[in-house]
Each structure stands twice: as structure tokens, then as C-alpha cells.
Amino acid sequence: MGNGTGCSWGSIGATFGLIFAYWSGIGDRLASIFTNLIFLVWDVPLNIGPEILVFGLAGLGTGVGFTDVGGLGQRRRYWLAAFMGIIGYILGGLCWQFSQVGSSVYTTKEDLIILEIMGKLSVGVATGVVTLGLGLRKHNFIYALIVAALTAIVFFGLEQFNIFPELFLQFSVVNQNQPDLLEFFASITFFSLLGCIGGFCLGVSHYVIVPILRWLGLR
16 A cells, blocks of 8 residues: 555645645635534534644545555545545544633543543544545455554654654644644644554555454454
């Protein structure tokens, strides 16, 4: 799996997302729509900002990049990959944001543990949903679960070994009207890493884990 394409397309999508989100009025309008929709169904203190557009365009780019590479014998449906990429990255970003602010509402020890786990799994949610849109011919959900788990494990390992600054390993939220240079670079780096790691995990699942499961009896 050519995860380099996933890296580049994801970072390109994130770059355009940052530009449209913070240097046009599109990001604020989209954030307002999402915030109102979430409050209709879920009473949580989740203040969605223009970063929602960054998440969506980065996911679109990653989904298209994975599809363009091929190599998995999948049916290439660019529109589906783009759509699931948008949904996956937005869901992942919202999971991470909720894990950061949910402690103001959910305060028991068990709730805080769940929030911590949700934050760690947010990257897996993103890549797992993208995988569902790649048009794989068999075992879509198994692929998605494996990719999601492996992605979360790799990011957790990177955090533990302090290989990258923490800001480079999470869905970024800009705390002012426009990102500064560090936030801009960190966001692009994160989505590039997420695409690379997601592509690597997809390759491992296709060439190693799923064949082992088939040998063990998966049909």
C-alpha cells in the first residue's frame, strides 16, 4: 500500500482546509451549522470551530489518495472514498474534542477513563471509517476494525516514546481567529502522519493479518 500518497493527499487537503477555514467565512458558517445540529441531538459543551472544515478536507484527500493508489484489489469509487474520508475524519476530530471537554460534564472516575480511551481511539475512528469507503471486496468491517486498532496503537506508542511533540499527534484546535505558524505546521504534520500511518496499517492488515485470519478459517 503506497501510504506516501495517503500522506500527501491528506496534507494537501489539510492545507486547503486551513486556508478555507481561517481565511474565508466558510469555516465559521460550517462550524455554526454543525454546532446547532449537535445541540439538537446531544446536550454536550462541544464548541465546534472552523477546524471542522480542516478535518473534512484532510479526510477527503486521504480517502481519494488511498483509492488512487489501489493495490488491494478494491473497486475504485472515488466519490465513496471521499465521502467516507470526510465523515471519518470529522467523527475522529469530534471524538477527540469531546474527550477534551467532556470532563466538565462527566466527572466520575469511570467517565474520565472512557473519555481518555475515546481520545486515544479518535485517530482509529478516522482511519477505520476511511477504510470502509475504499471498496474492498471482502471483510470490509474486519479491515476497518484492524486498521482502527493498529492506528490507535501506533499513535499511542509515538506518544509514549515522545518521538513527536504532542501537538503533532492530535486533532488540532486553533484558539484564536487564525492559526499561528506552529499550529499551521502542526496540523499539516498531524494529517500527514495520520495518512501515512493509516496506509501502513492498511497494508499490514491486507498482507499480514487478514491472510493469517483466513488461514485460521475466516471466510
